[in-house]
Amino acid sequence: AQKVTQAQTEISVVEKEDVTLDCVYETRDTTYYLFWYKQPPSGELVFLIRRNSFDEQNEISGRYSWNFQKSTSSFNFTITASQVVDSAVYFCALTKPQTGANNLFFGTGTRLTVIP
Protein backbone atom coordinates (compact mmCIF):
# COMPACT_ATOMS: atom_id res chain seq x y z
CA ALA A 1 0.00 0.00 0.00
CA GLN A 2 1.06 3.54 -0.64
CA LYS A 3 1.17 6.09 2.13
CA VAL A 4 2.52 9.61 2.45
CA THR A 5 3.12 11.23 5.82
CA GLN A 6 3.61 14.92 6.37
CA ALA A 7 4.07 15.11 10.11
CA GLN A 8 4.25 18.90 10.26
CA THR A 9 0.71 20.19 10.21
CA GLU A 10 1.60 23.87 10.47
CA ILE A 11 4.82 25.83 10.35
CA SER A 12 5.36 29.55 10.87
CA VAL A 13 8.57 31.31 9.95
CA VAL A 14 9.65 34.90 9.72
CA GLU A 15 10.36 36.24 6.27
CA LYS A 16 13.85 35.44 4.96
CA GLU A 17 14.22 32.39 7.17
CA ASP A 18 14.84 29.01 5.60
CA VAL A 19 12.25 26.30 6.14
CA THR A 20 12.15 22.58 5.43
CA LEU A 21 8.94 20.65 4.89
CA ASP A 22 9.19 16.95 5.61
CA CYS A 23 7.68 14.14 3.58
CA VAL A 24 8.01 10.45 4.38
CA TYR A 25 6.49 7.83 2.14
CA GLU A 26 5.77 4.12 2.18
CA THR A 27 5.59 1.89 -0.85
CA ARG A 28 6.49 -1.67 -1.77
CA ASP A 29 7.21 -0.71 -5.34
CA THR A 30 10.72 -0.26 -6.63
CA THR A 31 9.54 2.19 -9.26
CA TYR A 32 7.47 5.14 -8.18
CA TYR A 33 7.15 8.89 -8.54
CA LEU A 34 7.07 11.60 -5.91
CA PHE A 35 5.56 15.04 -6.27
CA TRP A 36 5.19 18.32 -4.44
CA TYR A 37 2.23 20.60 -5.02
CA LYS A 38 1.51 24.04 -3.58
CA GLN A 39 -1.97 25.22 -2.65
CA PRO A 40 -1.98 28.98 -2.05
CA PRO A 41 -4.84 30.71 -0.24
CA SER A 42 -6.66 31.12 -3.54
CA GLY A 43 -7.16 27.36 -3.51
CA GLU A 44 -5.72 26.04 -6.74
CA LEU A 45 -3.06 23.34 -6.82
CA VAL A 46 0.24 24.24 -8.41
CA PHE A 47 2.67 21.56 -9.54
CA LEU A 48 6.19 22.10 -8.21
CA ILE A 49 8.26 19.00 -8.92
CA ARG A 50 8.21 15.34 -9.94
CA ARG A 51 10.94 12.93 -9.02
CA ASN A 52 11.28 9.29 -10.04
CA SER A 53 12.59 6.63 -7.70
CA PHE A 54 15.73 6.04 -9.74
CA ASP A 55 16.92 9.60 -9.55
CA GLU A 56 18.26 10.52 -6.13
CA GLN A 57 19.95 13.67 -7.27
CA ASN A 58 18.89 16.67 -5.29
CA GLU A 59 17.25 19.41 -7.27
CA ILE A 60 17.36 23.15 -6.91
CA SER A 61 15.05 25.61 -8.57
CA GLY A 62 15.62 29.16 -7.46
CA ARG A 63 14.83 29.33 -3.76
CA TYR A 64 13.35 25.84 -3.77
CA SER A 65 15.33 22.65 -3.28
CA TRP A 66 14.38 19.03 -2.79
CA ASN A 67 16.27 16.30 -0.96
CA PHE A 68 15.30 12.76 -1.98
CA GLN A 69 16.71 9.95 0.15
CA LYS A 70 15.54 6.44 -0.60
CA SER A 71 17.36 5.06 2.44
CA THR A 72 15.01 6.97 4.72
CA SER A 73 12.03 7.08 2.30
CA SER A 74 11.99 10.83 2.50
CA PHE A 75 11.48 13.60 -0.03
CA ASN A 76 11.95 16.86 1.84
CA PHE A 77 11.38 20.32 0.46
CA THR A 78 13.37 23.38 1.51
CA ILE A 79 12.52 26.99 0.83
CA THR A 80 15.46 29.33 1.21
CA ALA A 81 14.95 32.97 2.23
CA SER A 82 11.20 32.52 2.56
CA GLN A 83 8.83 35.19 1.33
CA VAL A 84 5.26 36.04 2.24
CA VAL A 85 4.13 34.70 -1.14
CA ASP A 86 5.36 31.28 -0.06
CA SER A 87 2.51 31.10 2.45
CA ALA A 88 0.44 28.13 1.34
CA VAL A 89 -0.39 24.52 2.07
CA TYR A 90 2.18 22.19 0.56
CA PHE A 91 1.31 18.64 -0.38
CA CYS A 92 3.64 15.75 -1.01
CA ALA A 93 2.25 12.96 -3.21
CA LEU A 94 3.21 9.52 -4.48
CA THR A 95 2.15 7.57 -7.49
CA LYS A 96 2.69 3.98 -8.40
CA PRO A 97 3.13 3.57 -12.13
CA GLN A 98 0.75 0.86 -13.09
CA THR A 99 -1.28 0.44 -16.19
CA GLY A 100 -4.64 1.98 -15.61
CA ALA A 101 -3.94 3.10 -12.07
CA ASN A 102 -1.60 6.04 -11.73
CA ASN A 103 -3.63 8.08 -9.32
CA LEU A 104 -1.84 10.21 -6.75
CA PHE A 105 -1.69 9.44 -3.03
CA PHE A 106 -1.45 12.70 -1.10
CA GLY A 107 -0.17 13.52 2.34
CA THR A 108 -2.33 15.66 4.58
CA GLY A 109 -0.32 18.76 3.79
CA THR A 110 1.78 21.26 5.71
CA ARG A 111 0.45 24.77 6.13
CA LEU A 112 3.31 27.26 5.89
CA THR A 113 2.84 30.79 7.12
CA VAL A 114 5.56 33.30 6.39
CA ILE A 115 5.33 36.29 8.67
CA PRO A 116 6.52 39.62 7.27
Added chain:
Amino acid sequence: NAGVMQNPRHLVRRRGQEARLRCSPMKGHSHVYWYRQLPEEGLKFMVYLQKENIIDESGMPKERFSAEFPKEGPSILRIQQVVRGDSAAYFCASSLGLANTDTQYFGPGTRLTVL
Protein backbone atom coordinates in the same frame (compact mmCIF):
# COMPACT_ATOMS: atom_id res chain seq x y z
CA ASN B 1 -6.01 29.69 -21.39
CA ALA B 2 -4.12 26.43 -21.70
CA GLY B 3 -4.77 25.23 -18.15
CA VAL B 4 -7.32 22.83 -16.71
CA MET B 5 -10.69 24.53 -16.47
CA GLN B 6 -13.32 23.74 -13.90
CA ASN B 7 -16.75 25.21 -13.47
CA PRO B 8 -18.47 26.33 -11.52
CA ARG B 9 -15.87 27.51 -9.03
CA HIS B 10 -18.44 27.58 -6.27
CA LEU B 11 -21.67 25.60 -6.09
CA VAL B 12 -24.32 25.67 -3.42
CA ARG B 13 -26.95 22.97 -3.24
CA ARG B 14 -29.62 21.97 -0.77
CA ARG B 15 -29.78 18.47 0.56
CA GLY B 16 -31.36 16.12 -1.99
CA GLN B 17 -30.47 18.19 -5.05
CA GLU B 18 -28.04 17.18 -7.76
CA ALA B 19 -24.60 18.67 -8.30
CA ARG B 20 -22.82 18.66 -11.66
CA LEU B 21 -19.17 19.59 -11.79
CA ARG B 22 -17.40 20.14 -15.10
CA CYS B 23 -13.78 19.79 -16.06
CA SER B 24 -12.09 20.64 -19.35
CA PRO B 25 -8.57 19.16 -19.51
CA MET B 26 -5.51 20.94 -20.78
CA LYS B 27 -5.21 21.00 -24.53
CA GLY B 28 -3.81 17.72 -25.77
CA HIS B 29 -4.55 15.84 -22.54
CA SER B 30 -6.76 12.79 -22.83
CA HIS B 31 -6.65 11.59 -19.22
CA VAL B 32 -8.75 13.10 -16.46
CA TYR B 33 -8.72 12.47 -12.72
CA TRP B 34 -11.12 13.65 -10.03
CA TYR B 35 -10.06 14.19 -6.41
CA ARG B 36 -11.96 15.32 -3.36
CA GLN B 37 -10.55 17.48 -0.60
CA LEU B 38 -12.48 17.58 2.65
CA PRO B 39 -11.85 20.57 4.92
CA GLU B 40 -8.36 20.53 6.44
CA GLU B 41 -7.47 17.28 4.69
CA GLY B 42 -5.40 16.17 1.75
CA LEU B 43 -6.78 15.21 -1.60
CA LYS B 44 -8.31 11.77 -2.06
CA PHE B 45 -8.51 10.09 -5.44
CA MET B 46 -11.97 9.38 -6.74
CA VAL B 47 -11.92 8.36 -10.40
CA TYR B 48 -9.68 8.20 -13.45
CA LEU B 49 -11.10 8.49 -16.95
CA GLN B 50 -9.98 8.51 -20.52
CA LYS B 51 -12.22 9.56 -23.36
CA GLU B 52 -15.43 7.53 -23.13
CA ASN B 53 -13.90 5.11 -20.61
CA ILE B 54 -13.71 4.85 -16.85
CA ILE B 55 -10.32 3.35 -16.07
CA ASP B 56 -10.36 3.33 -12.27
CA GLU B 57 -13.23 4.33 -10.01
CA SER B 58 -11.94 2.67 -6.88
CA GLY B 59 -12.06 5.91 -4.90
CA MET B 60 -15.58 6.88 -5.78
CA PRO B 61 -18.52 6.14 -3.46
CA LYS B 62 -20.68 3.40 -4.92
CA GLU B 63 -23.90 5.31 -4.57
CA ARG B 64 -24.96 8.75 -5.78
CA PHE B 65 -21.64 9.52 -7.52
CA SER B 66 -20.91 9.05 -11.20
CA ALA B 67 -18.41 10.40 -13.68
CA GLU B 68 -18.10 10.55 -17.43
CA PHE B 69 -15.71 11.87 -20.02
CA PRO B 70 -17.53 11.90 -23.35
CA LYS B 71 -15.93 11.96 -26.74
CA GLU B 72 -16.89 15.60 -27.07
CA GLY B 73 -17.11 18.05 -24.23
CA PRO B 74 -15.88 18.24 -20.67
CA SER B 75 -15.67 15.55 -18.05
CA ILE B 76 -18.61 15.62 -15.64
CA LEU B 77 -18.69 14.55 -12.01
CA ARG B 78 -22.27 14.10 -10.94
CA ILE B 79 -23.50 13.81 -7.37
CA GLN B 80 -27.13 12.90 -6.93
CA GLN B 81 -29.18 13.61 -3.81
CA VAL B 82 -26.38 15.53 -2.14
CA VAL B 83 -25.89 15.35 1.62
CA ARG B 84 -24.00 17.68 3.94
CA GLY B 85 -21.04 15.31 3.99
CA ASP B 86 -20.52 15.93 0.27
CA SER B 87 -19.43 19.49 1.04
CA ALA B 88 -15.84 19.64 -0.14
CA ALA B 89 -13.53 20.96 -2.81
CA TYR B 90 -13.50 18.79 -5.90
CA PHE B 91 -10.41 18.98 -8.05
CA CYS B 92 -9.94 17.77 -11.55
CA ALA B 93 -6.52 16.99 -13.00
CA SER B 94 -5.45 16.09 -16.48
CA SER B 95 -2.41 14.47 -18.00
CA LEU B 96 -1.03 13.36 -21.33
CA GLY B 97 -1.27 9.74 -20.29
CA LEU B 98 2.22 8.78 -21.35
CA ALA B 99 3.40 5.43 -20.05
CA ASN B 100 1.90 5.94 -16.60
CA THR B 101 4.58 8.39 -15.62
CA ASP B 102 3.30 11.76 -16.64
CA THR B 103 2.42 14.69 -14.46
CA GLN B 104 -1.10 15.60 -13.45
CA TYR B 105 -1.99 19.28 -13.69
CA PHE B 106 -4.84 20.48 -11.58
CA GLY B 107 -7.70 22.83 -12.16
CA PRO B 108 -8.75 25.51 -9.66
CA GLY B 109 -11.34 23.24 -8.06
CA THR B 110 -15.08 23.48 -7.43
CA ARG B 111 -16.13 24.25 -3.88
CA LEU B 112 -19.39 22.47 -3.19
CA THR B 113 -21.46 23.58 -0.21
CA VAL B 114 -24.50 21.56 0.75
CA LEU B 115 -26.99 23.40 2.93
